[in-house]
Amino acid sequence: MRHIKVVMENGHEFDAAINGTNESICKYYNQGPLDIGSFPVEKMVYVWYIIFMDELKTYNVSFSGRLNGAIGIAAPMTKQVLANNPEQAKLRLYKEYEHISRGEATETV
Numbered sequence: 001m002r003h004i005k006v007v008m009e010n011g012h013e014f015d016a017a018i019n020g021t022n023e024s025i026c027k028y029y030n031q032g033p034l035d036i037g038s039f040p041v042e043k044m045v046y047v048w049y050i051i052f053m054d055e056l057k058t059y060n061v062s063f064s065g066r067l068n069g070a071i072g073i074a075a076p077m078t079k080q081v082l083a084n085n086p087e088q089a090k091l092r093l094y095k096e097y098e099h100i101s102r103g104e105a106t107e108t109v
Contacts, residue, residue, distance in 0.1 A: 005051040008034070011095075012045070015053075026050060049088055056082045058108045059089035065100040074099050080108070 002020065006029060007013040018025055033044035059081050064074045077097075083089035086105035093100055 003053040005053060007048045007051065008045045009048040010045050022052060025052075049091055051088065052084050055084050057084070059083055059086060059105040060108055061089050061093060061103055061105045063090070063093060063097075063100050063103040065093070065097040068096060068098050070098075074101070081105075 001017050002025065004016050004018060004025065005013055006016060018028075020028070029047045029050060033046050035044060060078055061081050062076070062078045064076050066072060066074045079093060079097075081089045081092045083092055083105075086107070089105040090100070090103040093103065
């Protein structure tokens, strides 16, 4: 049984337990939009990415950006993030930050 976190393109996320390989799980969740909401606007939403909880690594991500909703210029920052790969580590920044540029993720040991 694999434990995963599914993140939707509208920011909603949910945990699931499912059997299968990484490829078969991704294929299952990426075959079309999922019905997740009670409002017509949010009824059908696509999966943004899937986090395989049993394969998480820690990444230090250096980037330029600012906190969501903050007013002002973007500043250089470094954030420690749990993710499956460097690309996903950069995507996880969007939960807290906006106007992200020059993102570079390195795995911590």
